[in-house]
Amino acid sequence: MAATFTTRPRWKHWDSSTPAWGGALGPTAQRRRFMSAEERDDNPPVCDYEGSDYQERFWEQGGRAYEDGAEAVALRRLLPSGGRLLLEVGAGAGRNTPRYTGYERIVLMDYSSTQLAQAQARLGQSEKYIYVAADVYRLPFVDGLFDGATMIRVLHHMAEPEKALAQVRSALQPGAVFILEYANKLNLKAILRYLLRKQTWSPFSEEPVEFMALNFDFHPRAVRRYLRNAGFSVGRILTVSHFRIGILKRLVPTRLLVWLDSLASLTGPLWQFSPSVFVRAEAVGSTAKAATGAFFKCPACGTALPEAKGGVLACGNGHRWGVKDGIYNFKEML
Numbered sequence: 001m002a003a004t005f006t007t008r009p010r011w012k013h014w015d016s017s018t019p020a021w022g023g024a025l026g027p028t029a030q031r032r033r034f035m036s037a038e039e040r041d042d043n044p045p046v047c048d049y050e051g052s053d054y055q056e057r058f059w060e061q062g063g064r065a066y067e068d069g070a071e072a073v074a075l076r077r078l079l080p081s082g083g084r085l086l087l088e089v090g091a092g093a094g095r096n097t098p099r100y101t102g103y104e105r106i107v108l109m110d111y112s113s114t115q116l117a118q119a120q121a122r123l124g125q126s127e128k129y130i131y132v133a134a135d136v137y138r139l140p141f142v143d144g145l146f147d148g149a150t151m152i153r154v155l156h157h158m159a160e161p162e163k164a165l166a167q168v169r170s171a172l173q174p175g176a177v178f179i180l181e182y183a184n185k186l187n188l189k190a191i192l193r194y195l196l197r198k199q200t201w202s203p204f205s206e207e208p209v210e211f212m213a214l215n216f217d218f219h220p221r222a223v224r225r226y227l228r229n230a231g232f233s234v235g236r237i238l239t240v241s242h243f244r245i246g247i248l249k250r251l252v253p254t255r256l257l258v259w260l261d262s263l264a265s266l267t268g269p270l271w272q273f274s275p276s277v278f279v280r281a282e283a284v285g286s287t288a289k290a291a292t293g294a295f296f297k298c299p300a301c302g303t304a305l306p307e308a309k310g311g312v313l314a315c316g317n318g319h320r321w322g323v324k325d326g327i328y329n330f331k332e333m334l
Helices: 054-060 065-078 113-123 161-171 188-195 220-230 246-251 254-267
Strands: 010-012 046-048 083-089 103-110 129-133 146-151 172-183 209-212 215-217 232-240 276-283 312-314 320-324 327-329
Touching: 054 113, 065 172, 065 232, 065 254, 065 276, 083 161, 103 113, 113 129, 113 327, 146 161, 161 172, 161 220, 172 215, 172 220, 220 232, 220 276, 232 254, 246 254
Parallel strands: 083 103, 083 146, 103 129, 129 327, 146 172
Antiparallel strands: 010 046, 172 276, 209 215, 232 276, 312 320, 320 327
16 A cells, blocks of 8 residues: 555554555565564554545545456455355455345455445445454454455555464354455565665565555565464465556556456466466364354453444453444544
């Protein structure tokens, strides 16, 4: 989601060495050493798009019809034919939500309540859509609830990707399909820049590179390892956005570029050199399905939450969470 915003995304729990927000990505973007396991704590940094015009500025006015079309093709190829309940992690303003037509109900989850309000304005309030503001590192859902999940253009904001993926896995039933997109460190541009000594970090090493505060590129082997460690089997892989070059997007019709990308993406199982990679994974293991009627749990203590009363969900330990204008807010307790 890296771009220039009228209101810039914020991040929390970040140390003083974090480079300041630098606007649109560029070849001189800054990076910081990835945290070791010993340095991680219970409060990973979170990128907050609260109040940003990301959907309008980045997608609708940003000249990214090609990227949007290429991602739509990838989702059509990877999505199952149908399902009961889908978790859309990092749903934002609901750009991809209408593409999940096979699911009976969809939970749009994002850290930003204003992004969810935009999604709600676009999609409306109905039984089909549930809007939830929450932290991916502390998901407010009981274990084994969902039979599908997606995480598109989100992992690149994760300082602790394995922790985030483990949270998603806990919310899924065994056999649930999980579609993950990530920013690829091993892309052709990065390889050429490294070989020409235009950048210092190696695209061939497996550690993530943070080229800007809370903006990470990941090596394909590392992501596959993250998924397996979190309890997923790795299935089909598609490479996406091969032609993310300004002059090509200006000169070549968008439909043609999307079609060419759809052909190139089929090489995903062989190699991954595109800037974006999609993976279809499946939840493995023996997690029990959620009990009938169970849905939310308290992200502070993990106990099951009853239905909201008077716009409030309260657990037995006294933690209270609000519901306002049709959006569940698990970011901050009441």
